[in-house]
Amino acid sequence: MSSYLVYICQAVKNRAGLERYWQVARYPENIDVLAGYAPFEVIDADQDERVEGVVLAEFPPFEQTVEWFNSEAYVQARKNREGNEYLGMLVDSGDRPISKRSARAAYVVFVCREIVDQEELNTYWQRVNGTLVGQSARVLIDRGRLLILEGRGPVEGVTVYEFPSRDAARSWYDSVAYREVRQHRKKGAKYLVILTEDGVPPVEQRMPHTRVAGSTTPR
Numbered sequence: 001m002s003s004y005l006v007y008i009c010q011a012v013k014n015r016a017g018l019e020r021y022w023q024v025a026r027y028p029e030n031i032d033v034l035a036g037y038a039p040f041e042v043i044d045a046d047q048d049e050r051v052e053g054v055v056l057a058e059f060p061p062f063e064q065t066v067e068w069f070n071s072e073a074y075v076q077a078r079k080n081r082e083g084n085e086y087l088g089m090l091v092d093s094g095d096r097p098i099s100k101r102s103a104r105a106a107y108v109v110f111v112c113r114e115i116v117d118q119e120e121l122n123t124y125w126q127r128v129n130g131t132l133v134g135q136s137a138r139v140l141i142d143r144g145r146l147l148i149l150e151g152r153g154p155v156e157g158v159t160v161y162e163f164p165s166r167d168a169a170r171s172w173y174d175s176v177a178y179r180e181v182r183q184h185r186k187k188g189a190k191y192l193v194i195l196t197e198d199g200v201p202p203v204e205q206r207m208p209h210t211r212v213a214g215s216t217t218p219r
Helices: 015-024 062-069 072-081 118-132 166-173 176-188
Strands: 003-011 032-036 040-045 053-059 085-092 106-115 138-142 146-150 157-163 189-197
Touching: 003 062, 003 106, 003 138, 003 157, 015 072, 053 062, 053 106, 053 189, 062 085, 062 146, 106 118, 106 166, 118 138, 118 176, 118 189, 157 166, 166 189, 176 189
Parallel strands: none
Antiparallel strands: 003 053, 003 085, 032 053, 040 189, 085 146, 106 157, 106 189, 138 157
């Protein structure tokens, strides 16, 4: 069983420190970074939230990853990016098997921030995966055990779907089937939804709009 790190960079106030962190931070062996500050878009946000970059990585089992996160080496590495704001979450993959991912992929990340109508949200959860039938998609995370490692809650759950391309992900999100189900999500909870491409760009190409602190350059 694996776990996933889902990291959302919310503000960059110290770009130089962030770049030092990228250069010195070391992940455990055999982890798979699915998306590391690749091109992305916020496709829905029910409250005002800033997103500067997204990281999604498959890690060892939950407890081992917590141990690594709190290790002296990684704590020291994280000090380089102090002043920058992140929401970092560790989520269990659950009992679903982890298979080799697509050569190219895109990911839709759902962060449930607040539940406002549990019945409506339950209806959404019961129906949403049915909209993936016939799609070239798979569920990576579906509201597994969650721990906020960094940043501020509340976070009620995280779901991540993998698609073979950004266009395929967007086509599903805009489909009639998903739009019909989405109304229950909108009534039931406040979500942040991000579509990110896969890959890990070189340091100098990551989040170019943040090279000047506080930049509001359109993505």
